Amino acid sequence: MTSSALNKASEDTLESRAKRRILRRLPPPSTPTAKSVIDFTSNDYLSLSVSPHLHNHLLSTLSRSETILGSGGSRLLVNPATHHDLELRLATFFHHTQEGTLLFNSGYDANVSFFSTVPQSGDVVVYDEYIHASVHDGIRSGCRAQRRVSFRNNDLASLTSVFEELLDNVDENGLGLRLRNGTSSLFLAVESVYSMDGTFAPLKAMVQLLEGLFPCGNAYLIVDEAHATGLYGPQGRGRVALEELEGHPKILARLCTFGKALAATGAVIMTTPLVVRYMTNYARPLIYTTALSHLAIIAASCSFDMLEDGTAEALAERVLGMSRWFSKQLRERLIEEKIGIEILRVGIEKVDQREPEKWSLHFHSPIIPLLTSPPLSLTETKSYSPAHDLSSHLLARYRILARPITWPTVAKGQDRVRICLHAGHTEEQVAALVEGVVEWGKMRARVVQEDRVLFRTRL
Ligand SMILES: Cc1ncc(COP(=O)(O)O)c(C=O)c1O
Structure with missing residues (x-):
């Protein structure tokens, strides 16, 4: 294969990925301490990457x-x-x-x-x-x-x-x-x-x-x-x-x-x-x-x-408590706004919903997927991705970085925005995330409703 044939083959394959919205690329450079966005994406569950305590401890250990x-x-x-x-x-x-x-x-x-x-x-x-x-x-x-x-x-x-x-x-x-x-x-x-x-x-x-x-x-x-x-x-x-x-x-x-x-x-x-x-x-x-x-x-x-020394245990308790608060709060707000699971599903059920008082911290995880529905049959193309849309909405309106995860990383039909909570998130930040998701859910519910009306008029 000549080098131009190689270039063409590679470019064609990547273009096909881009058309299907599954092109992988490195995200823009970032630093963990950047204040421009709120990170709900990285696996830094205990916020240790930004812990001044660990930072100083490491530097002094290295110096010795x-x-x-x-x-x-x-x-x-x-x-x-x-x-x-x-x-x-x-x-x-x-x-x-x-x-x-x-x-x-x-x-x-x-x-x-x-x-x-x-x-x-x-x-x-x-x-x-x-x-x-x-x-x-x-x-x-x-x-x-x-x-x-x-x-x-x-x-x-x-x-x-x-x-x-x-x-x-x-x-x-x-x-x-x-x-x-x-x-x-x-x-x-x-x-x-x-x-x-x-x-x-x-x-x-x-x-x-x-x-x-x-x-x-x-x-x-x-x-x-x-x-x-x-x-x-x-x-x-x-x-x-x-x-x-x-x-x-x-x-x-x-x-x-x-x-x-x-x-x-x-x-x-x-x-x-x-x-x-x-x-x-x-x-x-x-x-x-x-x-x-x-x-x-x-x-x-x-x-x-x-x-x-027990630092992690205390941080873990904080982030797992936050996870409980976030999923409960978001579910309640979605019900209040009549945004059904056909629009957005919060997490994969892990506990008996009828007995929330029995939910132990151990049933919670800092990873909470927000599962979106597929694109609408009449008004949207197959390449439109509600998960990308939700992620862009959170970033544009709330400076919240929460990435969409789509096929082939997850199974087809399982597109989601994967939320990763951190011990260092503040209550205000998590509350903003709830509001951002609900706001998007309301907009999406309107679009879905219009699509249904259109569907009925065409019958
Ligand atoms: C479940 C699981 N196992 C293993 C790995 C790989 O670990 P590492 O990032 O240290 O290579 C990952 C990371 O993506 C993971 O999520």
Whole structure:
């Protein structure tokens, strides 16, 4: 292919994306402290990225550190004491073994490493339909598992029927028999908090299901705590800790990432010493990359100081309380203004709406999706996106930055504006968000009404 043919092919593909309004591009440069917009988009749930306390703590720790630059190479080549010490510390913090604790440069690398290497031929990977792209990429890149099968998001009935189908399987070289007699293994991949919906995997029920259906002990839960780390459980140790499942033999691996609530970078997997030794031999994203710099490890360590000293727990309580207030307030205002769920749906229901007084903070997440309806059949083109429109409205009128999320990041028909609340948001800012959304909802309701009238007159 000549270079002009390459340019044409690339441009045509990108243009097609642009026409379908799914073109990805870098947003304009921003700084976390910029006052021009109110950030309801980043994953800075605890507002640690703008915490003067953490900022000063990091600077003074760095000024006392002998080595802060670079890391010198792959972990397998250099293994700096800084990295080893953080693993040691995290093992203690997460009530785990040091030999079973392994750092990665990112959560993405950690998931790709685990899923591309640990499942063996003849094994099965079962994953939630909303599992993160990094798990898919791990399964795609070299994973030898015989079957990969999804189940409906957080749906125990769907999961049970997937398990039963696998156990009853009489073909595929006796897959069912091997799963029943324990000669094949099953890996169940879930996120404790789903990044786009803010819903929770029912971890305890899943552990019980694995125990009941796979008595040979050959089925394992792999929990991605990327959006739970720092927010839930004692000291922010995540939902595995909250559900008192730390150290449970069914949980083969637990992933905590540092780039979201912790305002740092990197990730850690807590698994068995054998899996650590296995990944050290085969996981390419661990072997063939330069380890995180000392600077990054020190930064992550300072963030964990915030978890250990209780700072994070107080911030988490604040942001989860705000989430409860925001979703309740917005629902009430939408009902008041007669804006139905065909226009806008607030969140994916997590709790019994009839008993709001029983809503515990633990049922709330700082991620609240505002699901918009599809474009109108008569008056709007297919490329019109209500989610983009809502996002633009919030930015133009309220200086609120809340990004639209559309296919292919979420399933078709699931377009939304994803709201991420932060501990540092003020009540006025959250109240402005409620009003901005309601204002847009009222405008949208009028347009929908006009479209209906037009539809009737054409009949
Ligand atoms: C659920 C989940 N897992 C893993 C990752 C990857 O983590 P990291 O950003 O550290 O690569 C993300 C981040 O987008 C995520 O949302």
